Amino acid sequence: MKNRYDLIVVGSGAAGLIASVVAAREGKKVLLLEKLSKIASKLKATGGGRCNLTNTLSNEEFMSRFGRDGRFMQDALNGFDHKELINFLKSIRVETHAPDGFRIFPTSHSSQTIIDAFLDELTRLGVELKCEQKVESLLVEDAHIIGVQTQDNTYKVDAVILATGGLGYPTLGAEGDGYALVEALGHKVTDLSPAMMPLKTKESWQESCRADTIPKVELRVDLKKYKKLRAKGDLIFTKDGIRGPVVLDFAREVTPILKKYDEVPILLNLTKGKNEEQIREVLKSSSQNNPDKTIVELVHTLLPLPLSYELCKLAEIQPDITYKNINGQKRDKLIQLLAWTPLTVIGHDGFKMAMITRGGISLKEIDPKTMQSKLIDGLYFCGELMDLDGPCGGYNLQWSFASGHLAGQLKTKKE
Template sequence: MTYDLIVVGSGAAGLAGAIKAGRDGKKVLLLEKLSQIATKLKATGGGRCNLSNTLDNTSFMQSFGKNGRFMTTALNKMDHNDLMNFFKSIDLETHIPDGFRIFPVTHSSTTVINALTNELKKLDVEILCEQRVEEIITKNSKITSIKTQNNIYNTKNILLATGGMGYPKMGATGDGFPIVESLGHKVTKLYPAMMPLSTKETWQGNCRADTISKVTIKVNIPNNNKLKKLTAKGDLIFTSTGLRGPVILDFAREITPFLDKYKEVPILVNLTHGMNEDQIIKAIKEKSTKEPSKNIVEILSSLVPTSLAKELCKICSIDISKNYKNIQGEAKNKLIKLLAWTPFTISGHDGFNKAMITRGGISLKEINPNTMESKIIKGLYFAGEIIDIDGPCGGYNLQWSFSSGFLAGELLVNL
């Protein structure tokens, strides 16, 4: 049997491509190396499955940095409204509980996978699990077949959606990269992204019970204006070994490449909702005037969590039983500066084992953005994380996977 399309990988991109091609009447085979499909999708968003968000396409692409423009055609074909309508067409209702992030109403990735699986069955898409692809076979730069560990399947079109290297226990081990390199494609350097970061400092381990909201982070490498422009905003969580939370998950994609070069990356963190030194001084004085009997920790607790207030005072060698007016000027100044910008030193991470996504992938220069087809091998398509595009947390990467998968699957109708 010769298939119209063989999809490799059953993440969001692969499932989207298989469904689109199936809807267009194509004979589709879906190959998955694990014993079941959509393993990583099941864990997305802590199992809640944040499918997308409500940003307009221009703002959405800007969130991905310079590579974001590559997504123009894919997003025009399927933006977040189209994605919601697609899920509605397969009997999965979605909603936007916070006005920004799009979830299934069940807040369960299992219901998403079930709906997608049912649609594959309706379309007679053939699914074969425990099939590890070993080689894509070509002739005269055209696809002829694909070889797994125990079979060869004939086709003229392959959609490679094998993902990156994040969460290897869920199948993301970068299998697609050596295959495409053997066909002449370039793969950019790969870095783990969307992950916690380790710090040289350990004092924050005493503040683990608190989430700090509306934090601003910036890189603090002297004489490097390019890096100093790197900033991020969001919620921060302290850990015994470093930092995590949405703002760190987003910022990690910028930091991990520079850890290779600098080994350590100093950062500054504003923990007071963006207040500058003057605003912090004003707030402390007003609070101290209204409640003069309160000690410095009680006063600071109106700005930051109590556990954090205690640690910052300890760093400044301030007696926490004293009130603000009785603290020496030098210690006061140090405390104010620390509240405005708290220094940390990023010293490492846990690699791809804890990374939710991969930064890097197949070079965009070698892919047609209007079709997702390789410019080197006719009939070879790419979608999702295997491509050199990665975005922040908040539904960005799943939307990209679905959009690119649908675009790759749609082109087949024209072949």
């Protein structure tokens, strides 16, 4: 039958591509459906086009970075960790390296290298690729997948792998199609929030501090219920808020809280982890060695000059006076601000600026040993569609590859 396949993969991102290759290498007749005119649009944009594929962490450490649900990945990672990914990419003639010893990239530092290699492998294996094909429904009979309906055709099939991704980057085609498809079959989709994105703040003083990247910043939520939520990394101030690697990681924790509260108070340690006592000693010692230096010059030994000016203003201290001439109460206030600078997160730009989606298909309804649905036989999931997301640094792409690799094996519960 012309429209009969062993497997249909829906979505041509990292997860869908590797799932298609794995199944085809096992001799399956595979059809890969993509709703856009080209494959892998989001993969092409990953890491600013440089494509941070994965990282060098052990599986245990890797899973811990995903939080309490991280162990769901154990079977997938045991079968396909970063070392296996490197070997797989080498098998399709893509060389990789880790220039900083942690993040792994293609040596070309171009995501197009990855996409071209996958296209060549799909062609070699005889995988049929159809673009501009949007799946409108999954056909099920007696709790088993029997087909796929697109706007143009009905395809008979024994198995379907959904790799449709989340809601992040709608300009690259993300519409959350997969969520609607599985909800129609009775699957639960958890609350969805944008993640990995800049955050907007109520305050405006940071607008004057946009020129510098502040290294090794620690962020934490200043709400009793969420005190444990913290992140560390480089931060950049923007016209209306904050961005940078630490903010991308932190945003995945903050955006769900913003649904409960209009404002989320946060605290920033901008002084590379120094506490009040250490900051006081630095300022006091610098003042003793240079008694004519102004307070802003002393603070500048810890922070960029524009930021030093703004924090002096917040402490209601004239920036051009010397340390010894500052009122003790105001001096304490400045030191407190240097240890933990308060900001108030009030919003974000929604999914249009989100790299990933927080939330997805409930993990309770997916078999972690196979990636198969516990509700519908022959239906498999992989990648961002599921309720599992990690921080920056190759985590989410490795998870997409690992889950896609496992799903593509089309294991069943009996196996």
